Amino acid sequence: MPEAIVTRILRLSGYRVYQHVFDEAAQTVTCWVRPEAARPYCCCPGCGISTQTTVGSPTERRVRDLPWGPWQVWLVVEMQTVACRRCGRHRERISFLAGKAHCTQRLEAAVARECSDAPVRRVAARWGLAAETVRLMDKRTLQHWAAGRPRVPLRQLGVDEIFLGKTTKFLTVVSNLETREPLWMGKERKRETLDRFFAEALPPRLRRAVKAVCVDMWEPFRLSLKVHLPRARLIYDKFHVLKHANAAVDETRRAEFFRKGGRLRGLVRGKRWLLLTRWGNLDRTQRQTLTDLFAVNRRLAKAYLFRDQLTQLWTYTYEANARRFLTRWLLALRWQRLPAFEKLAKLLLTHLDGILAYCHVKVPFGVVEAINGNIRAMLRRGRGYRDHAYLLLKVQRATADSRRLRAA
Numbered sequence: 001m002p003e004a005i006v007t008r009i010l011r012l013s014g015y016r017v018y019q020h021v022f023d024e025a026a027q028t029v030t031c032w033v034r035p036e037a038a039r040p041y042c043c044c045p046g047c048g049i050s051t052q053t054t055v056g057s058p059t060e061r062r063v064r065d066l067p068w069g070p071w072q073v074w075l076v077v078e079m080q081t082v083a084c085r086r087c088g089r090h091r092e093r094i095s096f097l098a099g100k101a102h103c104t105q106r107l108e109a110a111v112a113r114e115c116s117d118a119p120v121r122r123v124a125a126r127w128g129l130a131a132e133t134v135r136l137m138d139k140r141t142l143q144h145w146a147a148g149r150p151r152v153p154l155r156q157l158g159v160d161e162i163f164l165g166k167t168t169k170f171l172t173v174v175s176n177l178e179t180r181e182p183l184w185m186g187k188e189r190k191r192e193t194l195d196r197f198f199a200e201a202l203p204p205r206l207r208r209a210v211k212a213v214c215v216d217m218w219e220p221f222r223l224s225l226k227v228h229l230p231r232a233r234l235i236y237d238k239f240h241v242l243k244h245a246n247a248a249v250d251e252t253r254r255a256e257f258f259r260k261g262g263r264l265r266g267l268v269r270g271k272r273w274l275l276l277t278r279w280g281n282l283d284r285t286q287r288q289t290l291t292d293l294f295a296v297n298r299r300l301a302k303a304y305l306f307r308d309q310l311t312q313l314w315t316y317t318y319e320a321n322a323r324r325f326l327t328r329w330l331l332a333l334r335w336q337r338l339p340a341f342e343k344l345a346k347l348l349l350t351h352l353d354g355i356l357a358y359c360h361v362k363v364p365f366g367v368v369e370a371i372n373g374n375i376r377a378m379l380r381r382g383r384g385y386r387d388h389a390y391l392l393l394k395v396q397r398a399t400a401d402s403r404r405l406r407a408a
Contacts, residue, residue, distance in 0.1 A: 006031060010065070012096055015077070027071050034058075034078040042082045042092040063097060065104045072128070075104070098140065112141035116397065119382050135390065142393035149400075152179055154206060156361075157232070158368040159215040159225070161189040162375060171388070173375065174201075177214060177367050181399040182375070185388045191220035198228040212361040214368060216240040217351050236354040238314050238365040244344055245307045246276050251340035252303040267293050268300070275300065279308055302336050319359040326352070374398065 006017045012033060019032040043050055058078045065073040080092045098108045114123045115138040124131040156177035161170045170189040174197050175182045184201045186193045198207070212233045215221050217240060225234060253275055257268045274282070274290055282290070294301035309329060316322035330345050348355065358365075375395055378385075385391040 009068075010073075010075075012075075014095075022071075028074060029068060029071050030074045030076065032060075032076045032078075042080050059091070061091070061097075061102075063102050063104055064107060066107050066110060098137075101137070101140070103137070108137045108141060112138045116401070135387075139387070139390045139393065142390075142397055145397060146393060152176065153209050154183075154202070155209055155211050156363055157210055157213045157229075158237075158363075158371070159194065159213060159221055160237070160368045160372060161216075161218070162372050164379075171375075172197075173368075173372060175368055175371050177364055179399075180364075180367050180371065180403070181396050182371055182392055185392050187388070189218065189220065191224045194221055194224035195228070198224075202228075212357075212363055214363045214365070217347070217354075233357050233361050234354050235357040235361065235363055236351055237368060238358070239369055241348070241355060242307075242311065244347060245310050248338075248340035248344045249275055249303045249307050252299060252338060255340070256297055256300055267296060275304060278311070279304075299338065303338055303341065306333060306336075306338070306341055313355075314358065314365070317359065319356050322356050322359055323352075326356075371395070371399075 001020070003017045003020060006020050007015075010017065010031065010033070014036055015033045016036045017031045017033050021030045022028075023030070058080050061077050061079050063075050063077060065075050067073055077094060077097065079094065081089055082092050083089050096104050096106070098105045101108065111123060111127060111129070111134055114126070115134065120134050120138065121131050123129075124134040127134070154176055158175035158177045159172070160175075161172050163169065164171050170187070172186045172189050172193045173182050174184040174194075184197045186196055202210075207229055208231070210229050210232045212235055213225055213229060214235050214237050215225065217236055222234065225232070250272060253268060253272060257265055271289070271293060274286055277286075279287070279290075290304070294304070306329070313322055313326055313329075316325060326348065330348070333341055333345055375391070378391065378394055378398065382391075382394075385394075
């Protein structure tokens, strides 16, 4: 095959093939390429400035390109060493090469596209590459994408944690509630973890724009936020409050199971998920099952009713009305002999201002949990990520793609 045809197939801007070799045994094609014409200037890879000063003779660099069917394609590219006044001596920057990687930009882009839908190891096996090489390709592509994104002012912040397992235990996730995507991740859920976020990702000049922070009732987070965002309104997440209410229902169920005996214990057994589901989300059969249970166990009926009533708190617009509703709810709970709900009442009274703060600043409840769900799905698909910066980029890209598809 003439070199001119191979040059047209490869379509490398400003470069031509002057020699190529087909190896049928290894099913590889090796092409030697050089500039089409003598160049008076070369581009410095450090600052991007064209310089006329070159050092020594050209050298060669072997990189992998997109395959031709089952054939692997390798390029041996002629490169010049440039002497830049700012950066010193470096190999010139070539437009179709992916930085210092041993591959072309189009190969890296193709691998990264597959990594958006498949685990790294599966993509590596398909392309015949090492898994670490594929991960680095994908990470470089995501970093380039993130660097080109417009900066969005941060006005509403979400802070939560994800339980990963016995080794790493917790991963703290900081999110932008308006764009509905994560901003930062850090190991553990200590006060120092959140302090590190403000030191690394949110300088003091940007903190003044933050108006509200949606967070759970974890005390180390609250202490850190009070120091770094003293003017922001602290809002306790609705779903974390209801999580404590569900825990109170479940604790009441366990207490009733061990307190009752015989047939009554059998009625309580296996009803955990029914009791944790709101009445409006149950079908006719499930409602009848709970009705039969409540007819013989009034404590469970009262616990279920108090939990469902608490969800009405977030339907109020004005703080005075919400405070009046919660006061009545607490008064009605006083003589019901429900120890788990008495502990819940103390928790609500301790964090009352933060729970009612939603009346002053409207934040989208559920965004933090939705982001955590996306992160868990990404962790399951990738079978874990040691590089949290890579995981953050993956979730940000998936969130942006999902938002673009919904807009279309």
